[in-house]
Amino acid sequence: MKVLSKKLDQFLERVLVEHEARRKTTGYTNRDMVDVLLELAEDPMLDVKLERHGVKAFTQDLLAGGTESSAVTVEWAMSELLKKPEIFKKATKELDQVIGQNRWVMEKDIPSLPYVEAIVKETMRLHPVSPMLSPRLAREDCKVGEYDIKKGTQVLVNIWTIHIDPLIWENPNEFNPDRFIGKEIDVKGQDFELLPFGSGRRMCPGYALGLKVIQSSLANLLHGFNWSLPGEVKPEELDMEEIYGLSTPRKFPLVVIAEPRLPLGLYNSMI
Incomplete structure (x- = not known):
């Protein structure tokens, strides 16, 4: 389980990095759930801070729930x-x-x-x-x-x-x-x-x-x-x-x- 956890974390980190890179491109408008989560993680107005591992956890829930x-x-x-x-x-x-x-x-x-x-x-x-x-x-x-x-x-x-x-x-x-x-x-x-x-x-x-x-x-x-x-x-x-x-x-x-x-x-x- 520990080995699998590391592999999943590497995969999810790559997904987040790809989304962060796309968000920096000019004219990027097609947002998905990961983009929304990343925006929430950066929102200073939220009472509860959404950490990076929280974004990964919720993304993993989406994948597991749909497969x-x-x-x-x-x-x-x-x-x-x-x-x-x-x-x-x-x-x-x-x-x-x-x-x-x-x-x-x-x-x-x-x-x-x-x-x-x-x-x-x-x-x-x-x-x-x-x-x-x-x-x-x-x-x-x-x-x-x-x-x-x-x-x-x-x-x-x-x-x-x-x-x-x-x-x-x-x-x-x-x-x-x-x-x-x-x-x-x-x-x-x-x-x-x-x-x-x-x-x-x-x-x-x-x-x-x-x-x-x-x-x-x-x-x-x-x-x-x-x-x-x-x-x-x-x-x-x-x-x-x-x-x-x-x-x-x-x-x-x-x-x-x-x-x-x-x-x-x-x-x-x-x-």
Whole structure:
């Protein structure tokens, strides 16, 4: 861990140095999150000084929040789809109609793929990467439901329980992306029945990156390959056990067979 920490620090230091150099160029206007953090670190008006290591730490949070959790979600999506081939076929049909057979899915295509988006939402509903939101601290006495919460109480929100609440969701334990078709429910913290990234000022800082990575990765995996389980494994026998830590991945990695479904030249261009 100490060796890895030094390597990460070297990488993040290089990122900061590159941004500092760009900020000194004439006419530099395209700021990103690192630029904003560096500006805050130099702001003499702030009550709390943002040190350089704080900028690195927050940048690392953004990267971690948008990558590891994304891989876990995509693996769960593929697992659920392999258990329900009819949903798999529905998704690939949409991809063929919208994208065609001569190119890969691009980020700008996602709004035109409502069923793929619905699959992502349903995966996040059944398999939230972090079932318990990070603790909140009550700033004042308040009432939540039937409970009196005193100022200073630490509250943990169990979003997994919300996501499978039968009072909110019909057949909550069933993987059914169609439940989101034609509905405005989103995962960006405004719809409290679906909170995979949390909500408010404490929601996941890397959610925008994570969501784009999940949608684009899953869409291209479905579009570019035919997927099947090894011959001896039937869909209903696929092990869906999970483990709980900082995230909630599968207990056993998903093992599948992939075969190309697009012209072979596209795979060469991707490589």
